[in-house]
Amino acid sequence: MRVLPISLSLTLAATLSAQAGPPQLILQVAKFRNLDQVQKGGEVEISVVVPTQPLTYRQRAPKSFQSSAVVDLDILKADGTSAWHETVTLKPPVLSDTTIAIKNPLSFLKRVTVPDGTYTLRGRIRDQYKSANGETTVEQSLVIAAPTAPTFSDLVFLAKPAAKAGAESVFNRGGYLLTRAAGGFYGRGTENLYFYTELNAVPAGRSVRLHYHLSAEDGTAADADAPLVTTQGGRPTPIVGQLPLGPLPAGHFTLTIEARDAATKKVLATQSQGGQRSLTEYAPAGAAVPR
Template structure:
């Protein structure tokens, strides 16, 4: 589940500094492994493009921006189920005319019971009084899956998932995940990378996983892989697909799992949307917010 925003290339425009600060929310829902409480483990990935912030000179050839992000999850009655305030202080720059300024991001992982919520993010530019605040909202629906096989939300990544033994918010399923904000793949990117989790799959034999990548004009690419599910715990699915002939613009990635005789019976699937833009570079990997 992802919130759709205008073309992410706007992050690279110096003209963005004249407008209000920007805020992007990416949400992924995973199975809550607590069998007592129904609901989901929700990952909220928040990105603030520093290109849209005001830089204040702190010393000769020393400039820095700062922003405060308020992240809230509201119940259907408007009461908060979660609220946190995070201050972002991007690295000091010696030249504010740099064409690309890497965004600042942070990730929150929270447990929520089943229900309908509103996710709200507000960013405030600390060095701008007028037109210095932006609020973004999106619906969030959590429903505990039934007894059959199911896939968690697919997370699009800026680079391949890397094996990791560490435990922090950027690690999941034994991998270090570098997300790409709003699923944007810019100039110089030849592949998309992704991560998801398979639950409650039969473990008696390998399953077939089918990947379908398709652009808005119908241009498509397909691939298959074999997967042996793990008993008693989620089975991670990580991979990459070449963007190849896909044109610029929106695309969808569909992941399907097949089993049964000849692995021809569809057991479950999930899709995610992204954007390709071969003109503008995507910013580098986002830093962890402080």
């Protein structure tokens, strides 16, 4: 998963002074292989976070204010033609006082299946109540390709432990219900880091040992080993886990996962993902289905 270059500490803990600037849009992308063996390609999960602090609030009634924003999402092929497009309208909750500092970010999740290839993800947000400086566009390149060797999918950070689930929805994957941590942000009072990934292209029935390494920018680090995992046949092997955040200071952190063949001790695959921790700010709610 790769984050567009917008500071999480700035956007997720934005102050009211940010209202003078343009709207903000945080896109995170997690790429997985398609679980449908007949339909080749990849599944792209797009996590969208919109801080509501910079949005313009209009009065709807006495002591009733609300903002509104439109998010356009596009996946473009290498030749510039559209592979997928969707528009989502966001309406944050009504506020009785726009000086209230607690305006929680809004987040939602989209899952798109595309053939292998090279693409561009484009996101555009428009503040519907602001004509000047009321639009922001961000782009990110995407490469979808079948693995030729053992590899992890992108790492996904979760707001709470993955739970077994049978029903299919945009929040389910690999038999688990996954509640994404918006923007990879862990806030005040959070004691554990939860995560999900998948191990691809390892022969069925292979025993794999997983090692986790969690580190902060000041050098603080912690290591842990997970129980042996037996790989599945014909499909990715789901990996779920959790680690205590206790020793980590506030700021940026990195989780690295390493998979070794239990018999030969050979490293099969590694994957890393960065997140953000705050000891003072509360984390936003998990992603919801947009209206």
